[in-house]
Amino acid sequence: MASELILVVDDNPDIRLFVRTCLETEGFKVVEAEDGHQAMDVFRTTNPAVVILDLAIGQPDGFEVCREIRKESSVPIVMLTNRGEEVDEAMCLAAGADDYITKPVSPRILTLRITTQLRHRGVAASPAQTTLTVNDLVLDTESREFHVGGKTVPLTRTEFDFLRLLMTQPRRVFTREQVLEVIGSSAEFSSDHLLDTHASRLRIKIREAGGNNVIGAVRGVGYRLYSTQA
């Protein structure tokens, strides 16, 4: 796990220093960028394992950088925001981020969140060599492509992993904790709305591609797929 390269993007050098020190203490390597343009340059030249991205970095802002990175890579992106900022998880996730941390964050929590993303990335990097099919949904776990009725639907890494879990056993109900584990988060550090937001975005993407709503929420338990042909 240690020695993985982390890109830290923040316009404030003292915040970058804090995050760098936390991560280097745990054995990670760190590269830094102070604005969006530099972030893209460093990202393209260093190919980091995780990107920690502040929202307020001037122009382009964190959302734009996140979307730009997402066009090129499925690297885990963890967004940093100030406490009480008028942004929510939905906006970060919509931009393609995998996780969301509110400043300030303790070294322990920061490291845990990054480690979780890396652990999950390791799992995602060696998927079973199969294609999962449920009704008109086809998920290629090797190429990480998703198709609805033959139409390709781009998914974020988190959305892909969420859907893959559900499609592996379409009749099974997965608990929220099981889904959180698979998408690289944890119940301890995630809000109740995190999964609802991911599920909602998946439903929208499937519906926009002409598919039916197959993602069901089981109240008080978790999520499952249900057949639209039943």
Place this chain on the structure above:
Amino acid sequence: MNKEENNWQPPRFVVKSRPTLHSRMRMESHPRTMGKEMLQIDPVAEMVKARKYIVLEKAITALEALEVSSNTYRTKLAAVAHEMGGAIAFYTFESEAKELSELSHWLEKDPDAPIEEVERKHTEILNLLREKREK
């Protein structure tokens, strides 16, 4: 070989180890000697300790540099409060950071707030940071 040597056992260390916010408490036990309790400061804590007042000073300087007469006073104050609030929060000044964040949010929500009120809040927070520096 005397009796004491026959009974020799390797030292047994670490009977208890628990993390604190920026450090780790470690208790060691050795046969026939007094136990030791040590506080191991981690590199993050050392860095924070060494730099916290430098970061605080930067926040004070940035707030002092703002000119009330400027047309962009409110916008700049909101931006400085936002950035510096984010920074000092990592360096143990959490309550002061909260005040800065609240000031920033207030200015964003009410960009036409009366200038006297803005200036008063600006001065208040500056004094708060200065007090912290003096301590």
